[in-house]
Amino acid sequence: MTRSKGVIVQSERLRDQIYKLIRDDLRTGALAPGERLVEVSLAKKLGVSRTPVREALFQLASDGLLAESSRGYMLPVHTTEEIRDRLEIRRLLEPEILRRACEEASSRQIKSLLKALEEEKKYIDAADASKFIGANANFRLVLLSLCKNPLLTRCAELYDDQFQCFRIWGLNEPRGRELAVGSHEKICNAIKDRKPAAAVKALQQLLDRVEQMLEQYRDSVAS
Amino acid sequence: MTRSKGVIVQSERLRDQIYKLIRDDLRTGALAPGERLVEVSLAKKLGVSRTPVREALFQLASDGLLAESSRGYMLPVHTTEEIRDRLEIRRLLEPEILRRACEEASSRQIKSLLKALEEEKKYIDAADASKFIGANANFRLVLLSLCKNPLLTRCAELYDDQFQCFRIWGLNEPRGRELAVGSHEKICNAIKDRKPAAAVKALQQLLDRVEQMLEQYRDSVAS
DNA sequence: TTGATTGATATTGTATACAATACTCACCTG
DNA sequence: CAGGTGAGTATTGTATACAATATCAATCAA
Numbered sequence: 001m002t003r004s005k006g007v008i009v010q011s012e013r014l015r016d017q018i019y020k021l022i023r024d025d026l027r028t029g030a031l032a033p034g035e036r037l038v039e040v041s042l043a044k045k046l047g048v049s050r051t052p053v054r055e056a057l058f059q060l061a062s063d064g065l066l067a068e069s070s071r072g073y074m075l076p077v078h079t080t081e082e083i084r085d086r087l088e089i090r091r092l093l094e095p096e097i098l099r100r101a102c103e104e105a106s107s108r109q110i111k112s113l114l115k116a117l118e119e120e121k122k123y124i125d126a127a128d129a130s131k132f133i134g135a136n137a138n139f140r141l142v143l144l145s146l147c148k149n150p151l152l153t154r155c156a157e158l159y160d161d162q163f164q165c166f167r168i169w170g171l172n173e174p175r176g177r178e179l180a181v182g183s184h185e186k187i188c189n190a191i192k193d194r195k196p197a198a199a200v201k202a203l204q205q206l207l208d209r210v211e212q213m214l215e216q217y218r219d220s221v222a223s
Numbered sequence: 224m225t226r227s228k229g230v231i232v233q234s235e236r237l238r239d240q241i242y243k244l245i246r247d248d249l250r251t252g253a254l255a256p257g258e259r260l261v262e263v264s265l266a267k268k269l270g271v272s273r274t275p276v277r278e279a280l281f282q283l284a285s286d287g288l289l290a291e292s293s294r295g296y297m298l299p300v301h302t303t304e305e306i307r308d309r310l311e312i313r314r315l316l317e318p319e320i321l322r323r324a325c326e327e328a329s330s331r332q333i334k335s336l337l338k339a340l341e342e343e344k345k346y347i348d349a350a351d352a353s354k355f356i357g358a359n360a361n362f363r364l365v366l367l368s369l370c371k372n373p374l375l376t377r378c379a380e381l382y383d384d385q386f387q388c389f390r391i392w393g394l395n396e397p398r399g400r401e402l403a404v405g406s407h408e409k410i411c412n413a414i415k416d417r418k419p420a421a422a423v424k425a426l427q428q429l430l431d432r433v434e435q436m437l438e439q440y441r442d443s444v445a446s
Numbered sequence: 447t448t449g450a451t452t453g454a455t456a457t458t459g460t461a462t463a464c465a466a467t468a469c470t471c472a473c474c475t476g
Numbered sequence: 477c478a479g480g481t482g483a484g485t486a487t488t489g490t491a492t493a494c495a496a497t498a499t500c501a502a503t504c505a506a
Contacts (some may be wrong), residue, residue: 013459013460014459014460015459015460038486038487039487039488040486040487040488048460048461049460049461049462049463050458050460050461051459051461051462052459052461054488054489055278055281058278058282059281059282059285062282062285062286063285064374069489070467070469070488071467071468071469071488072487072488079311082374082505085372085373085374085375088319088372088375089316089374089375089378092315092316092319093312093315093316096311096315111499112468133460149308149311150308151287151305151308151309151312151313151382152308152311152312152315153233155312155378155382159374159378178379192418236489237489237490238489238490261457261458262457262458263456263457263458271490271491272490272491272492273458273490273491273492274489274490274491274492275489275490275491277458277459293497293498293499294456294457294458294497294498294499295457295458375464383503
């Protein structure tokens, strides 16, 4: 697993840097579901002591981004039921974010959203799936940040990231990527035109499709 | 600031016990807004080392329940804007919880909800405000747990608890307590009768009133 | 008196040491 | 050969030691 390429500096708290590093790795799929995260190994690799690593892992776990096993933390492998629970929360939070985005987003922000979309399109057929997954993660970050309630943004990011194990499965298929890009395009246009209803509709269609895919996911995991 | 009466045992992880202990203290208002939480003092009082205390405080802070200052953590004193942001999230999550509660709550759960309401009523005129605040906190815990999506419950609890500094201000006034109990009564009845629309309506009225009170809060804090 | 300076202190951030626990796997026994 | 048993090991949980930094107070100069 290639990962954690970021540099550790002394000026910022180590635990915060490590937290961001690992969270980025989770977003971009650099870590495989089921993989274990061991304090000493990470500490060694990053050239720090166990303490800040430990605290970062702890926070990630309490954010629901890592699972606790009898011995340490690992990448979560959620049941479909758990994924559905997360999806339900996304259904509550994200429509409101889009509504507010339509009202509040500056033209500058919209521009960067469109740019993120282009980036995503660029990699839709990339041989290296991680390219697309990274662009996809970035698009979602930009999208959720369009709302001026920072807490709401942070909360939505969390549940969005908790999806990752399922999302990566979906984005490995071309169909999944097309769904993502198509939906994102609709949402972008709606926000650009300041049409909240259209944005919300596109999002809900996306989430409905995602929920359908959950069935196939269950079967594929069961096999 | 009487607090942290709970007993620390060895069988469970210390940091988890400490987390719960402090979080309970926050819920019941045993800690005053602006009060500092110092690692060594807490560790000494609880008879443990700094490490687990440190980790518990860290998690509380990342949950948004404690504020970071230049030196350690303190009870947050939110601006009205920050409180409004939290209120917005509650408006998104809690109606859905009530809807699901109307469908999913067992008669046993409803019974315990009614009991929690009675407890709250009992202390509405108590000289010791903390009695009422404790009962109020308990009622809300029971209410939010009626929904069968544990993640949603946990998330809602978090934003509910992040309200505490404002809520305690409101519940010190008899008017605030009457509002709380009156609303809770309506919600209870609606859930008992399995009427989601009525439950949501009562909740929304409550939250509207709370938002109005925010104005007065701003003035009282400014003075 | 007021403001700056500096030394002491309080407190956190990180590293390390030690204790406890859960897992692994080889070995033994039936 | 199956299954249990125990020693060894990997890994976390907690305590403590040390380093860095921000705060506070006292002192002194203007």
